[in-house]
Amino acid sequence: MSKTxxxxxxxxxxxxxVNLTLTGAGYTVIEACDGREALAKADGQKIHLIISDVNMxxxxxxxxxREVKKKPAYKFxxxxxxxxxxxxxxxxxxxxxGAKAWIVKPFQPAQMLAAVAKLVM
Numbered sequence: 037m038s039k040t041x042x043x044x045x046x047x048x049x050x051x052x053x054v055n056l057t058l059t060g061a062g063y064t065v066i067e068a069c070d071g072r073e074a075l076a077k078a079d080g081q082k083i084h085l086i087i088s089d090v091n092m093x094x095x096x097x098x099x100x101x102r103e104v105k106k107k108p109a110y111k112f113x114x115x116x117x118x119x120x121x122x123x124x125x126x127x128x129x130x131x132x133x134g135a136k137a138w139i140v141k142p143f144q145p146a147q148m149l150a151a152v153a154k155l156v157m
Contacts, residue, residue, distance in 0.1 A: 045069070074104070075100065
């Protein structure tokens, strides 16, 4: 059975690139344009990994991370932050919120797939 990954990013083109990379590697992908939409899609279905941007309208990635981790179904779901943010305080906030990895854009597809493979159980 295919593993399901939720991609959260306000950039449609970035979601498309990540989606193509992941579906090409055999994963099932759910997309959301911001944290609010992602929380709505995190409705109890099995999600094996979340990949989220930090800077988004409506609900940013760090707020989304804190909220999704409150849901019992996703308390232990690994999260990769995929962002242009490289500031240590943002990384620290992500780590404290439960992020397992921090990938700075632009990224190499092989780098993303390696991180995904390590975290998807």
